[in-house]
Amino acid sequence: xxxxxxxxxxxxxxxxxxxxxxxxxxxxxxxxxxxxxxxxxxxxxxxxxxxxxxxxxxxxxxxxxxxxxxxxxxxxxxxxxxxxxxxxxxxxxxxxxxxxxxxxxxxxxxxxxxxxxxxxxxxxxxxxxxxxxxxxxxxxxxxxxxxxxxxxxxxxxxxxxxxxxxxxxxxxxxxxxxxxxxxxxxxxxxxxxxxxxxxxxxxxxxxxxxxxxxxxxxxxxxxxxxxxxxxxxxxxxxxxxx
Amino acid sequence: xxxxxxxxxxxxxxxxxxxxxxxxxxxxxxxxxxxxxxxxxxxxxxxxxxxxxxxxxxxxxxxxxxxxxxxxxxxxxxxxxxxxxxxxxxxxxxxxxxxxxxxxxxxxxxxxxxxxxxxxxxxxxxxxxxxxxxxxxxxxxxxxxxxxxxxxxxxxxxxxxxxxxxxxxxxxxxxxxxxxxxxxxxxxxxxxxxxxxxxxxxxxxxxxxxxxxxxxxxxxxxxxxxxxxxxxxxxxxxxxxx
DNA sequence: CCTACTTTTGACCATTTGGTCAATTATGCG
DNA sequence: CGCATAATTGACCAAATGGTCAAAAGTAGG
Numbered sequence: 001x002x003x004x005x006x007x008x009x010x011x012x013x014x015x016x017x018x019x020x021x022x023x024x025x026x027x028x029x030x031x032x033x034x035x036x037x038x039x040x041x042x043x044x045x046x047x048x049x050x051x052x053x054x055x056x057x058x059x060x061x062x063x064x065x066x067x068x069x070x071x072x073x074x075x076x077x078x079x080x081x082x083x084x085x086x087x088x089x090x091x092x093x094x095x096x097x098x099x100x101x102x103x104x105x106x107x108x109x110x111x112x113x114x115x116x117x118x119x120x121x122x123x124x125x126x127x128x129x130x131x132x133x134x135x136x137x138x139x140x141x142x143x144x145x146x147x148x149x150x151x152x153x154x155x156x157x158x159x160x161x162x163x164x165x166x167x168x169x170x171x172x173x174x175x176x177x178x179x180x181x182x183x184x185x186x187x188x189x190x191x192x193x194x195x196x197x198x199x200x201x202x203x204x205x206x207x208x209x210x211x212x213x214x215x216x217x218x219x220x221x222x223x224x225x226x227x228x229x230x231x232x233x234x235x236x237x238x239x240x241x242x
Numbered sequence: 243x244x245x246x247x248x249x250x251x252x253x254x255x256x257x258x259x260x261x262x263x264x265x266x267x268x269x270x271x272x273x274x275x276x277x278x279x280x281x282x283x284x285x286x287x288x289x290x291x292x293x294x295x296x297x298x299x300x301x302x303x304x305x306x307x308x309x310x311x312x313x314x315x316x317x318x319x320x321x322x323x324x325x326x327x328x329x330x331x332x333x334x335x336x337x338x339x340x341x342x343x344x345x346x347x348x349x350x351x352x353x354x355x356x357x358x359x360x361x362x363x364x365x366x367x368x369x370x371x372x373x374x375x376x377x378x379x380x381x382x383x384x385x386x387x388x389x390x391x392x393x394x395x396x397x398x399x400x401x402x403x404x405x406x407x408x409x410x411x412x413x414x415x416x417x418x419x420x421x422x423x424x425x426x427x428x429x430x431x432x433x434x435x436x437x438x439x440x441x442x443x444x445x446x447x448x449x450x451x452x453x454x455x456x457x458x459x460x461x462x463x464x465x466x467x468x469x470x471x472x473x474x475x476x477x478x479x480x481x482x483x484x
Numbered sequence: 485c486c487t488a489c490t491t492t493t494g495a496c497c498a499t500t501t502g503g504t505c506a507a508t509t510a511t512g513c514g
Numbered sequence: 515c516g517c518a519t520a521a522t523t524g525a526c527c528a529a530a531t532g533g534t535c536a537a538a539a540g541t542a543g544g
Contacts, residue, residue, distance in 0.1 A: 064393060067310020083523060146392055151385075160451060165457065185479065187475075205391065206440075210436055212403050238477065312532085325494085
């Protein structure tokens with residue numbers, strides 16, 4: 001029968017973990033027996049558990065980084081025994097990767113509104129607002145992502161080059177076209193994105209610092225709106241779009 | 243004799259590490275017998291070793307986070323045996339704290355140029371340029387700092403409130419005064435700082451992402467200048483100072 | 485040279501932690 | 515029902531790691 005999931009039978013005695021991780025890398029995420037095997041589609045319970053584990057992992061990884069997080073803590077947060085996590089994801093690294101990949105998908109979506117036919121001001125404002133919204137709505141995801149980049153993107157490097165870069169080339173071209181058409185100030189389009197990412201995600205990543213400076217325990221709805229308004233108007237004015 | 247440095251004699255058998263750490267927290271940094279004891283001033287060699295250790299620690303902590311870094315790795319990077327680090331700094335956490343405190347001092351300096359009597363455009367430009375310079379010159383320091391914030395500032399929280407916040411209150415007041423005098427656009431002064439910090443430090447913290455998108459291995463002099471010019475002009479224009 | 489000290493080190497722990505396994509319990513299906 | 519497969523879990527490891535110790539090696543001043 002096609003390989004079911006249960007832990008890959010070890011072959012060498014040493015470096016069992018390494019092997020499990022390599023296997024996990026091959027699978028897209030963690031689906032042990034996809035629909036392509038002709039078997040029944042993944043059970044509902046499985047999906048629910050995987051989601052619960054990823055969510056718990058996101059929170060724990062965000063709070064302590066990859067090295068500081070422990071599988072035991074994630075298991076506890078997910079309300080499952082530890083071996084269960086390994087049953088579903090194979091290894092800590094594979095679980096970490098799953099968390100990151102989910103985030104990447106969400107992260108790229110807002111850029112959909114940046115197309116040549118759109119109105120620059122409207123498109124950029126919408127993009128920034130959506131980024132701010134994500135930053136406030138999914139701070140843990142943002143932090144895990146930031147943490148990965150901070151440490152040199154050991155697991156994401158190829159993804160950045162193969163997925164993020166091509167997408168950004170297209171978006172940058174759109175901005176450049178707008179500039180060429182005289183519809184906005186001549187900013188450096190690549191760096192404009194870096195600035196937008198930084199300015200928006202700082203509210204998720206460095207929330208403690210912001211709260212410490214503002215003297216509040218957390219950013220309430222009103223403070224979020226204020227921050228959003230600030231970023232939108234500063235950047236738009238910076239792009240000559242006010 | 244006044245307490246020399248050698249490891250605090252353990253009292254309880256359990257939780258020795260905890261105790262060492264607590265002791266380390268009391269000392270300002272790691273000087274075992276300050277000039278205040280009337281003894282000779284710290285030997286030159288000691289200072290050199292401490293500096294070497296902090297520098298090595300900064301690099302290692304930046305690369306792996308607090309949890310992922312190991313004392314053995316730091317020791318190797320510093321070219322000293324591991325017990326030596328404990329001799330000088332007491333514990334991993336104390337060493338981490340020393341790294342962060344050094345960074346904070348450097349980080350606050352550039353704000354000196356933001357004073358009411360200065361010319362807004364000139365002062366802000368200088369501040370941003372200095373921040374960019376630091377970002378490129380000391381990426382490891384920036385990353386350790388970012389990492390600490392990312393994880394909720396477990397060791398820095400009080401420092402943020404007691405040191406950063408008071409300073410920022412003064413700087414924010416300066417900006418507000420400039421705005422009231424009609425010398426710049428009415429931006430939100432606190433958030434302006436958050437945006438500047440984010441936009442500048444992103445070049446240190448998320449360098450991999452930036453390089454991946456730009457398709458270069460690292461940011462050369464020319465690319466750094468380009469980035470700096472972008473940030474300066476975007477922000478200044480955003481503040482109505484172009 | 486001697487004494488008192490600061491530093492340096494190799495060898496050692498206790499604990500933590502990622503990961504494993506064997507046995508047990510669901511669950512779907514013919 | 516009864517079989518096969520999927521999922522669960524308590525009990526375990528081996529390795530890694532922060533930290534410790536005691537003995538040795540400087541080093542400064544008398």
